[in-house]
Amino acid sequence: MPWRGEPLHVSCNDSPSNHKSSENLTMHAPTRSLIVLATLAFSLTANAQGITRYKWKDAQGAVQFTDTLPPEALQSGYDVVDSQGMVVKHVDRARTAEEHKADADAAAVAAAAKQRADDQARTDQQLLLAYSTESELVTAQQGHLAAIDQSIKTVRASQIDQEKSLSEQTAHAATFERDGKPVPVAVKQQIETLRKSIADQTAFIARKQAERANIVKNAEDELAHYRSLRAKQGQ
Incomplete structure (x- = not known):
């Protein structure tokens, strides 16, 4: 009589190959864990020992x-x-x-520029403090010119x-020379002193004339600069 019982079910998990895979998984999992732990332990040890490495590129660009x-x-x-x-x-x-020298030169140029800016700022401040109005500056300029002229x-x-x-x-010395007599030492010294004094006075007058010309030349620029500073104060 044919078999009429419950059908037979064969589980794939019961196959020999699956048993082998399961065993491999069971065996490999601890191995992988050990590798990870070993790597981590090495990293921690390296950090603890303060090991330093350097990364750089060679001439060919290789790291x-x-x-x-x-x-x-x-x-x-x-x-x-x-x-x-x-x-x-x-x-x-x-x-x-060469690069260090270029840096030093650039720093020197920058320092000089800053010094000029600081000097100009002080000059501007003194100009504003000295003259409260434009008319005071003009009067001062004219007074300076008058003092030089005097x-x-x-x-x-x-x-x-x-x-x-x-x-x-000089005429007195000539009389001695016409008479065939030596010119007295005192007369010679007086002539030399007068000549030097006259030369010094000529140089002084030339300096003052140049100073006057410079004041006249810069007067309008100074006045315009003063107006600009006052305008900035009013902003």
Whole structure:
């Protein structure tokens, strides 16, 4: 009589091959865990020991990792990396003597420019403090010119007197020469003193005339600058 019982069900899990795969999974899982733990332990040990590595590029552009710094790395720049290869710090390449000189020159130029700006700021402040109005500045300019004119006039008057004295002393010395007598030392010294004094006065007058011309030349610029400073104050 045919079998009429419950149908038979064969589970695939009961096959020999599946038993083998299960065993492999069971055996490999601890192995992988050990590898991960070993890697982590190595990383922690490296960090604890303070191991430093350097990352840099060689002349061909290839990235290199080394425990020491070769001269090539210093010339091209490098990264300090930790045990995981993460960049801790970047160090730029070593600068050449020419670059250091260029930096120093640029710094000197910048310092000089700052000094000029500071000097101009002080001059502007003094200008504003000295003259509360534009008319005061104009009056001061005119007064300065008048003082120079008076100084030139005074020195010129003295110079005319000394030129007259020099003429007299020169004529006096000539009388001795016509008589065939030596010119007295005192007369010679007086003539020399007068000539030097007249030359000094001529130089003084020339300086004052140049100073006056410079004041006249800059008066309009100074006045315009003063107006600009006052306008900025009013903003």
